[in-house]
Each structure stands twice: as structure tokens, then as C-alpha cells.
Amino acid sequence: MRGTQGALIVASTLQIVIGFSGLWRNIVRSVSKFLNSLLRQLFLIGVYFGGDFQLAKCVEIGLPQVIILIIFSQYIPHLLKGEKSIFHRFAVIFSVIIVWVYAHLLTVGGAYKNAGPKTQLSCRTDRAGIIGAAPWIRVPYPFQWGAPTFDAGEAFAMMMASFVSLVESTGAFIAVSRYASAxxxxxxxxxxxxxxxxxxxxxxxxxxxxxxxxVSVENAGLLALTRVGSRRVVQISAGFMIFFSILGKFGAVFASIPAPIVAALYCLFFAYVGSAGLGYLQFCNLNSFRVKFILGFSIFMGLSIPQYFNEYTAINGYGPVHTGARWFNDMINVPFSSEAFVAGILAMFLDVTMHKKENAIRKDRGMHWLDKFRSFKTDTRSEEFYSLPFNLNKFFPSV
Known part of the structure; x- marks a missing residue:
């Protein structure tokens, strides 16, 4: 843990320098609309291929959660016109409470008494004594595991993981602004x-x-589902998270929610985020062979290369790049295992090198739609949507 702490501290400097220096601003200015679309779609596909289907581990809980959530968020608001905002905004809370109570009744009723360990772990609401073992109050403090240790290999590997996260988060930033009607x-x-x-x-x-x-992709999907794009809501939610992290018993209660319930929520959240990427294609000329080539080639390679890296690692226990320097192995294997990273980097390279300066090509890329928003001050609404609280704009000016 101390080594991980040190690696995180070093890796944080990468995003701090790239972000606050404006370097990422210069890179993003060359990003076209269909590249935004690629990042969102490939992240969604990466989630699909990268993890096991938690919902299927307890279908009797996960499937009702999906069905009830869809009914509350998509059907009832159209049947009860006067209550539309309530069910849109609280569909997640209503559905989780109902299915959580249902799962608890199954647990206390002995439905999983003779089930296997994996089923009990996925379905029970009282597993592993998580509530009883949690302390009432525990205040986290800096360096609680001891002084961090710094290793060059771990730091380089974490910096590369941080860069991959930066690329994926860029797409999530754009999706959030889209769903927040900003x-x-x-x-x-x-x-x-x-x-x-x-x-x-x-x-x-x-x-x-x-x-x-x-960037929490789940929160981006939740924003789309609830239609609530207020920063005040996020600030209040952050306060609740801090509160529950200090009062361990309360946090343990929420941690006892069976994983299939959370996985069912993700089915809708990730779908919204992926569809945000599809929405950006409306700004591009999909009749252009240039756009078709970059989209198709980037998606194909963005799926194929990570699939090869992940399968190779699963079979052999190490990645395709396997040298005596572990830090170098991680720097290559980690980014090329990310669908969004591979497709995004490849699409960006092709997009900025293939006939970029022609006026017709610029329209095909959808860049003319972004002219008004290339600078913070060119649109009067930027101050409303993107200004920092507590007069922090003075110290972190936007250009």
C-alpha cells in the first residue's frame, strides 16, 4: 500500500501539469466530433468486454432491478404527466429500495441457505458480517498506512495508467456537458x-x-437518467459521501447492497453514456469516405488490439511485452489493453494527418460546429456553466 501511495502521488503530477499548463487544451482543440463519439462508444464496449456480467450472478435480483428501473424511469413518467419529474429524478432510489427489501426477504427467508459460496456472496444482503465489523466512527488521515515509498518502476506504470484514465475521462467530461444541457x-x-x-x-x-x-461514468449515466445537471446536487452528494466514509456503520449498510443490483443500474447508466457518443455523429458527414475509414479502422483496431493483449495476459499470466523491466512492461501493456485509448489515439493521429486543412474536410469532421466554443469568452453562457465557485476563476483563469 505504501508503494501504491507513492506511485499515485508521482502519477498525479502528470495530470496536474498537463491540465493546468494548458497542454491538454491545445490537444483537445484538434479533437473532432466523431473522435468524441469514438471515445464514448469504445469505453462502453471496453466495459462490456472487460468485466464479468455481475447481473447474471443473481438473476432473481438483478433482472427485477432492471425491469423496475425501466418502468419507473421510462414508462410511468409518460403515464402520470403530473409526476414526471419525481419518477425521472428518483427512479433509482425507488427501484433500489424495492429490490433491496425483496433481496433481504429472500435472505432471511432462507432462499440461499443451501446455495454455493458464489451465489451467497452475490445475492445475500448480510454477507460476511460487513455491518457488524464496521466501526461506528473512523476518520481517515494522511499517510495512515505509513510514509509512502517511491519506486521508479511503479511510478512510471502508474503514470501510464493515469494517462489512459485521462483519455477515457475526456470522453466522460464531454458526455456530462452534453447531458447537463450545457x-x-x-x-x-x-x-x-x-x-x-x-x-x-x-x-x-x-x-x-x-x-x-x-470521471465517474456511472454519474454521467445517472445525470442522463435523472435529467439533473445541477452542480449543487453534486456538492451535496459529495458531502454525503464524506459523511458515510466517517460513520462506518452507515457506509456498511450501503455496501451491503448486492452487487447484481448495482450491475443492473449500470446497464442503464453505461447505455446512456455510450449513446451520447452516437449522438455526436450527427455533426459529422457520414457520407464522407474519409470519416468512414477513420471510424471503421479505429473501432476495429480499438477492439482487436486490446482483445489480443487481454487474452494473452489471461493465458500466460503476463502481457505480450515481457522484458526484465516490469515498469516498461506495464507502460506498454496497460494502455494497449484499453479500447478507448487505442481507438482514440489512432483516430486522433489519422484525423489530424489526413487532409486536415481542406475546408470540406473540416466540415466533414464537424469542426465548424465548435468554432463558437473554442474559447471560454466567445460564448456568454460559458460563465454560467463553467465558472468556479468561491472566486477561484481568479487563480485558475480560462481562455
Missing amino acids: TPMPPSILSRGVGWQGVGILFSGIFGTGNGCA
Whole structure:
């Protein structure tokens, strides 16, 4: 853990420097609409291929959660016109409570008494004594696992993972602005967000969380489902998360929610985020053979290369790049195992090198739609959507 802390602290400097220096702003300015689409679609596909289908591990809980959530969020609002906002905004809470109670009744009723260990782990609401073992109050503090240790190999590997996260988070930033009904995100704002994400990784390393920070794709999907794009809601939610992290018993209650219920929520959240990527294709000329080539080739290679890396690792226990330097192995194997990273980097290279300066090509890429939003000050609504609280714009100006 101490080594992970040190690696996170070092890796945080990558996003802090790239973000606050404006370097990522300059890169994002060359990103076209269909590249935004690629990042979202490939992230969704990466989630599909990268993990096991948790919902299927307890179908009697996961499937009702999906069905009830769809009914509450998609059908009831259209049947009860006057209650539309309530069911749109609280569909997740209503459905989770109903299915959670149902899962608890199955647990106390002995439905899983003779089930296998995997079924009990996925379906029971009282597994492993998680509530009883949790302390009432526990305040996290810096370097709680001891002084961090720094290793060059671990730091380089974590920096590469941080860069992959940066690329994937860029697509999530864009999806959030889309679903929040905000104006297209100016590149300087996106770069600033990357910098603050690096600050979050720094705090993760200091407090020893064991993982870094990235844009929550689940929250982007939740935003689309609830139609609530208020930053005040996010701030209040952050306060609740801090509260539950200190009062361990309360946090343990929520941690006892069976994983298939959460997986069922992801079925809708990730679908919304992936469809946000499809929506950006409307700004591009899909009749252009150039656009078709870049889209098709990037998607194909973005699926094929990570699939090869992941299968090779699963069979052999190590990646295709296997040298005596573990840090070098991780720097190559980690990014090329990400669908969004491979497709995004490949599409960006092709997009900025193939006949970029021709005026017709620029329209095919959808760049003319972004002219008004290339700078923070060219649209009066940018201040409303993207200004920082507490007069922080003075210290982190947007251009």
C-alpha cells in the first residue's frame, strides 16, 4: 500500500501539469466530433468486454432491478404527466429500495441457505458480517498506512495508467456537458478539469485510498437518467459521501447492497453514456469516405488490439511485452489493453494527418460546429456553466 501511495502521488503530477499548463487544451482543440463519439462508444464496449456480467450472478435480483428501473424511469413518467419529474429524478432510489427489501426477504427467508459460496456472496444482503465489523466512527488521515515509498518502476506504470484514465475521462467530461444541457465544453475548461482530477489523485495518494480518481461514468449515466445537471446536487452528494466514509456503520449498510443490483443500474447508466457518443455523429458527414475509414479502422483496431493483449495476459499470466523491466512492461501493456485509448489515439493521429486543412474536410469532421466554443469568452453562457465557485476563476483563469 505504501508503494501504491507513492506511485499515485508521482502519477498525479502528470495530470496536474498537463491540465493546468494548458497542454491538454491545445490537444483537445484538434479533437473532432466523431473522435468524441469514438471515445464514448469504445469505453462502453471496453466495459462490456472487460468485466464479468455481475447481473447474471443473481438473476432473481438483478433482472427485477432492471425491469423496475425501466418502468419507473421510462414508462410511468409518460403515464402520470403530473409526476414526471419525481419518477425521472428518483427512479433509482425507488427501484433500489424495492429490490433491496425483496433481496433481504429472500435472505432471511432462507432462499440461499443451501446455495454455493458464489451465489451467497452475490445475492445475500448480510454477507460476511460487513455491518457488524464496521466501526461506528473512523476518520481517515494522511499517510495512515505509513510514509509512502517511491519506486521508479511503479511510478512510471502508474503514470501510464493515469494517462489512459485521462483519455477515457475526456470522453466522460464531454458526455456530462452534453447531458447537463450545457454548451460544448471549451478546451480550456476540459484541461482545467484534468488538472483538478490530478489534484484528486494526489489526495488519493496522500490518504492511501489504494486507487486514483477519474470521471465517474456511472454519474454521467445517472445525470442522463435523472435529467439533473445541477452542480449543487453534486456538492451535496459529495458531502454525503464524506459523511458515510466517517460513520462506518452507515457506509456498511450501503455496501451491503448486492452487487447484481448495482450491475443492473449500470446497464442503464453505461447505455446512456455510450449513446451520447452516437449522438455526436450527427455533426459529422457520414457520407464522407474519409470519416468512414477513420471510424471503421479505429473501432476495429480499438477492439482487436486490446482483445489480443487481454487474452494473452489471461493465458500466460503476463502481457505480450515481457522484458526484465516490469515498469516498461506495464507502460506498454496497460494502455494497449484499453479500447478507448487505442481507438482514440489512432483516430486522433489519422484525423489530424489526413487532409486536415481542406475546408470540406473540416466540415466533414464537424469542426465548424465548435468554432463558437473554442474559447471560454466567445460564448456568454460559458460563465454560467463553467465558472468556479468561491472566486477561484481568479487563480485558475480560462481562455
